[in-house]
Amino acid sequence: MDKIEIIGGKQLNGKIQISGAKNAALPLMITSLLTPDTLTLKNVPSLRDVNQLKRILGNHGTDLTVEGKRANGSQYAGETYHLTARDIVDTTAPYEMVSTMRASFWVLGPILARCHEAKVSLPGGCAIGTRPVDLHLAGLEALGAKIELEDGYVLATANGGLKGGRVTFPKVSVGATINVLMAATLAKGETIIENAAIEPEIGDVANCLVKMGAKIEGIGTKTLHIQGVTNLEGTVHSVLPDRIETGTFLMAVAATGGEVELLGAAPETLTASIDALRSAGVSIEETADGLLVKRQNGQLKPVHIETQPHPGFPTDLQAQLMALMTMADGRSVIRETIFENRFMHVQELARLGANISLNGDTAIIEGVKELHGAPVMATDLRASVSLVIAGLVAKGTTTINRVYHLDRGFEKIEEKLGNCGAEINRISE
Numbered sequence: 249m250d251k252i253e254i255i256g257g258k259q260l261n262g263k264i265q266i267s268g269a270k271n272a273a274l275p276l277m278i279t280s281l282l283t284p285d286t287l288t289l290k291n292v293p294s295l296r297d298v299n300q301l302k303r304i305l306g307n308h309g310t311d312l313t314v315e316g317k318r319a320n321g322s323q324y325a326g327e328t329y330h331l332t333a334r335d336i337v338d339t340t341a342p343y344e345m346v347s348t349m350r351a352s353f354w355v356l357g358p359i360l361a362r363c364h365e366a367k368v369s370l371p372g373g374c375a376i377g378t379r380p381v382d383l384h385l386a387g388l389e390a391l392g393a394k395i396e397l398e399d400g401y402v403l404a405t406a407n408g409g410l411k412g413g414r415v416t417f418p419k420v421s422v423g424a425t426i427n428v429l430m431a432a433t434l435a436k437g438e439t440i441i442e443n444a445a446i447e448p449e450i451g452d453v454a455n456c457l458v459k460m461g462a463k464i465e466g467i468g469t470k471t472l473h474i475q476g477v478t479n480l481e482g483t484v485h486s487v488l489p490d491r492i493e494t495g496t497f498l499m500a501v502a503a504t505g506g507e508v509e510l511l512g513a514a515p516e517t518l519t520a521s522i523d524a525l526r527s528a529g530v531s532i533e534e535t536a537d538g539l540l541v542k543r544q545n546g547q548l549k550p551v552h553i554e555t556q557p558h559p560g561f562p563t564d565l566q567a568q569l570m571a572l573m574t575m576a577d578g579r580s581v582i583r584e585t586i587f588e589n590r591f592m593h594v595q596e597l598a599r600l601g602a603n604i605s606l607n608g609d610t611a612i613i614e615g616v617k618e619l620h621g622a623p624v625m626a627t628d629l630r631a632s633v634s635l636v637i638a639g640l641v642a643k644g645t646t647t648i649n650r651v652y653h654l655d656r657g658f659e660k661i662e663e664k665l666g667n668c669g670a671e672i673n674r675i676s677e
């Protein structure tokens with residue numbers, strides 16, 4: 249199993265290309281199940297989760313071709329995928345495929361909408377809390393689906409097809425919004441989704457669906473109106489830049505000091521994170537090509553933050569912010585309101601010398617003068633990258649084990665950081 253070794257203490261300076269967003273690429277790939285035509289996706293990041301989804305879609309009958317290298321193409325430009333689900337040959341998503349990645353559960357809505365039946369294993373993914381799927385199922389039931397649970401599988405049927413309905417989510421869910429949105433595009437009549445999540449990745453998916461012929465109003469707002477159509481067509485769509493990768497690099501530079509331009513970053517997708525970092529004393533400016541982040545001198549100021557659905561501070565940057573605040577001048581308070589049990593990085597950061605105490609959903613971080621390297625364990629996707637940030641500043645060597653978590657969501661991270669002066673290496677075993 250690969251490890252990452254970091255010798256801390258180097259500033260970061262240079263430019264980093266931001267990849268396409270994992271959390272948009274995954275549902276965009278899944279929308280290919282809604283049409284027999286070819287969906288072309290550009291700027292797809294090269295990640296373990298994307299590879300896993302390729303296998304899942306292939307099992308349902310999706311043909312995939314990936315464009316080869318192009319002259320003058322940048323190695324960080326993202327890949328171009330052509331996905332064609334001419335026929336759905338298998339409406340079952342088996343446990344072996346679905347268990348490692350929660351987003352694979354999102355095939356349920358599209359397969360049900362197109363084939364009027366689907367059988368999908370209950371999902372796995374990062375071990376951050378219980379992460380139920382009740383909202384997905386209630387949403388599909390509101391569109392006329394009959395849902396049964398059997399041996400760890402969801403069996404959904406819609407004799408005669410799905411029908412438009414009103415879905416009012418009692419809690420904001422990214423996945424449930426996407427699942428129901430995709431299903432509603434092919435349902436008969438109008439669907440209204442209230443209290444929809446408004447994460448930028450949902451807007452990206454909705455815009456792609458519109459290009460495929462879907463009728464959706466209210467994109468970017470908490471109420472979506474979808475008029476069902478009988479069929480969708482292929483289109484060409486480019487995956488939006490990854491705001492979580494962007495925020496992670498902002499925090500890495502804030503931690504080490506230095507000056508880095510994040511090329512292709514979309515600042516409007518992470519205003520709460522930029523505001524939080526500015527209030528900590530980090531300089532962040534928009535440039536023609538993205539964002540320029542600098543921290544030349546002075547200690548970081550502590551922050552008080554709670555995670556919230558978009559446009560609030562994202563839970564997917566909570567661990568990284570905590571790593572950064574271990575070095576602030578004073579006490580920071582970070583409250584996690586989205587997921588229970590998303591503090592597994594705390595004990596690993598403590599191994600590097602961080603001073604963090606937990607009280608329910610709240611972490612209290614007392615800034616320390618320095619961190620020191622140690623062997624640590626990556627426990628989930630975002631937690632693992634918080635250890636990278638801490639390792640970049642810790643004195644001595646930090647070895648991160650179980651980096652497959654990191655590979656699920658961060659493309660070529662050691663290369664990107666290494667090109668900016670970090671001493672970071674992958675050790676394959």
Ligand code: UD1
Nearest residue numbers: 271351379380381382383384420421422423424564586587
């Ligand atoms: C997505 C993101 C993940 C991010 C999360 C919150 C992808 C692939 N994953 O995950 O990176 O951390 O949004 O921004 O885009 N919930 C229920 N019932 C449900 C569904 C969710 O109670 O049926 C709860 C969850 O347990 C959690 C909250 O709702 O407490 C938000 O979860 P949700 O937005 O659904 O997260 P995901 O879509 O799984």
